[in-house]
Amino acid sequence: MTQAIHLSAIVPVTEGRYDNVAEVFVEYRDALAATGSSFEMIYVLDGELPVVREALRGLKGAGAPLTIVQMAKPYGEALAIMVGFEHARGEVILTLPAFRQVEPRALGGLIAALVDTDLVVARRWPRTDPAYNRVQARVFNWLLGWVSDVEVRDAGCNVRVFKRRVLEEVHLYGNQHRFLALLAHQRGFKIKEVDTPQAQADTFRRVYSPGTYLGYLLDFLTVFFLVKFTKRPLRFFGIVGSGVFGLGFLITLYLIAERLLGGVALANRPALILSSLLIILGIQVLAIGLIGEIIIFTHAREIKEYTIAEIVN
Structure with a gap:
């Protein structure tokens, strides 16, 4: 008889950034195994990504608890999360980046914090990455606070754990994964932010093209309209x-x-x-x-x- 899955970890992999696939997988797997709950890991490849695909197939061949979903072309991280959710069997959903953002040992605490809430967002604290990253994050978080009364101080962190019914109610597309907490709060779900040690390897200075920043601004305006005026x-x-x-x-x-x-x-x-x-x-x-x-x-x-x-x- 197949064991019931309690937790499904979804790892969207995009062209933009990913660390050593095998090392990150092992770190995540060991951290989830330490919780004592049954779990599965779902990697969603947003595009071809042949290097990542071959590394994951090697892990799968070695018996890793892993499902690989290959997208025909890049559709965006938010849609990759939704596709992973369609293949998830757990009542608890955990989204993880394909690169190191928080210390894996802290995942158990995030999962445990879900007991009295619907969605837990990790806040990297204390921040050890470059000051330029922190300035960008403060501006982004301030804009989110202006749009909604939900207090999220690290919306750029891709580590989130939530109950299955959250994504059953909130549909993501484009790059709306950054606004999941805000959209879930709009639907009446309880949100909690938990301080989590930042990964020592998360020192990458994130400088994007003007087109990328313009895209972020348009995404913000879209969510602003959805939150404030969709029904009015x-x-x-x-x-x-x-x-x-x-x-x-x-x-x-x-x-x-x-x-x-x-x-x-x-x-x-x-x-x-x-x-x-x-x-x-x-x-x-x-x-x-x-x-x-x-x-x-x-x-x-x-x-x-x-x-x-x-x-x-």
Whole structure:
């Protein structure tokens, strides 16, 4: 009879960064074995990655408790996590990076902390990586704190442990894995952050291209909209549309006042064209918000925006 799996560890591997595959696997495996719980490890390869694939196949051939999922092409780390979740059998899900971020010996404490919460996020502390990394992290964490009232001081850490029902309720895509705690909190799940020793090998200075930072900004704006205005689109588009419309209206009033009181002709005034365009644009943005509200109202029965913690009958 097959032993029931308690914990599924998902390790997404992307082209961007990974350490020695065999060494990291052994460290993770030994740390999970020390917890005494039954577990499985699922590696999701986001793209070809032939070196990683061959190393994992060698471990699998040696009898390692390992499942290898090969993606046809790169789809992003968030989707790789969702694919790993589809193949996971455990009631507890652990996401781990393919590189060293925290000391593996601390994984048992993270798993134990899940008893009274739904999602545990590791916070690397004390931080020993370069100051440039810490500045980036502080800016990112400050932005997240501005969007939501959930307090996560190390959202860039990829080590998280959570109950299965979290990913059953929260669907990730693109690069939204960084915002898992925020999205889970929005659905009503309890979040806890646990200080975890940073891996001594996590000293890589992370400098990205301008395009990468722009992508992070767009991801943040996407999550900002999802958290604040998904169920209330008119509030977002109404604020933007009203501001644009109001600006155009004020410019128009000013031009009319100049014409009536100062005798200034309107025929060759570019500002008149600008104000007219702003008024039209504001009305269009407001209309988009109204259409969004109609769509939400029409499909309200299909949209689940809550999570039930417990039913006592």
